[in-house]
Amino acid sequence: MIRFAVLRAVFLSFALLFVAACTSSEEDVTETVAAEPATPGSERDFIVNVGDRVFFQTDQTTLTESAKETLRRQAAWLKLYPSVRIQVEGHADERGTREYNIALSARRGNTTKAFLVSQGIDPSRVDTIAYGKERPVALCDAESCWSQNRRAVTLITSGGQS
């Protein structure tokens, strides 16, 4: 179930990204994207074949086993493409106060970065930014949505294949 939610979130966010860049209708674009194979070393390769995000428990910043698994894959992929630089975005769900959530999400981003570094990634390749509760991806007022928002997302900022 969790895996499914992750994949769906990943797919949706990618679809949204793509839609934002184009003007054609959403359905057409989504189908086109899904049909195209990912170029190795590209952002899409990273999102689809590695997984760009990890999730946290309520008010927690420690990595779950499944999060560590994702980050090991991310580290392995980053080693394959050493010119890639990344930014880790920390996020919190909406069920906290604003300032605390900013710091909490910073801690999540930092924990994620530290794990990647422990897997052999040069810290100078990794930036972090904290968004608090300001950038939710799931919008309902239930745990099923909040759990998707408590996340750290790895973005490729440069060096990826187009």
Added chain:
Amino acid sequence: MMTNSAALWNRFIKPALAVVLLAACFVIATDQRASALIEIDITRGTIEPLPIAISGFLSSDSRGQEYATDIVSVINNNLTNSGLFEAISQDAFIERISDFNAQPRFGDWRIINAQALVTGRITLESDGRLKAEFRLWDVLAQQQMTGFQFFTTPRNWRRISHLISDAIYERLTGETGYFDSRVVFIEETGPKNERVKRLAMMDQDGANFRRLTDGEHLVLTPRFNPRSQEITYMSYASGEPRVYLYNIETGQQQVVGEFPGMTFSPRFSPDGLQVIMSLQQGGNANIYTMELQTRRTQRLTNTPAIDTAPSFAPDGSQISFESDRSGSQQIYVMNSDGSDQRRISYGDGRYSTPVWSPRGDLIAFTKLLNGRFLIGVMKADGSGERILTEGYHNEGPTWSPNGRVLMFFRESRGEHGGPRLWSVDLTGRNEREVDTTNFASDPAWSPLMN
């Protein structure tokens, strides 16, 4: 003979005696309490709103009459929203005031149960200025309690209305008013997952709304400088989120210092010379002050925890803040040099966003309990906790300049939900939405403008 003396008594002596008695009562009353004619005791738990009649302000010409009508309407709205006054409908008035300088017919106002009466006159001077005069009358004591006149450019008619409202509030409650003040906040537009946030400002009653930033960059948590036309806030404009200053008069924005990490949750010191804020380094947030003139920084907390939401006591001697150093968010107080850090919140739940009252007596906070968000106050030693409102999501209280009212934001649920501004007084009974066109969050009340 008997009849004659009885008649004399009834016709002359009794009323005379009554006047003397009244005068005597008045002397005794003023002896006991210098300010007391009618008075609202706003320190009590329950408050019966004081019935007040605000008569139409007089004006000799039609342009002046428009201002007069608008000014009365703003005063009416201010006093009613405070929860301390019940403005009597003008339809009920018996006397139509026609001479600003004559005594009102107090009997006519007593019949409609008015305890206080406001009269006024608006004159447009030949030099283009607007003159606003008003008198506040005690209907039962049949006396003028206060009276002022103000001169201004007609454009400032709203401020005049607020100044008159404050004068009435102050005379009747013995407390400083709060109507001549503004609120800076975050205006929110667009869908929940692509919210556009702008710095915005308005009068405390929602009028004179204006945007200060264009929404290109995410901005959060604005706070007024208590001493100048300046705001400090957090912005994502430069990539790494940082604390900024915004000059209201010039529109100029500048970063507050270069720090080795994200800075956030800023607030001014009471003298306006320092900004206190959190600096994020790795997984920890610690509290720093920066002197704005010298750019000298001082670290006040040093824990492997999230220390944030700092707020000075009005005398500058102490600072409240929140920290999760004990495992969950709790409120702490320390001296302004960082010494003697002590936890003050010990109730159930998590405590967050402490804000020191401008009166110095209370700390307002957001409390998270059983999945709900509450707004409350406690004394600076943590005792006397009182919850003023609770619900799905209430957050981020800010004090009115007189420390009697809190404004905060309340978020509605779900995909199309969003925040709106609300106010509640210290009794917790007078809760009102502050009208804004779009969603609004992170309110911060200015000091009095005068």
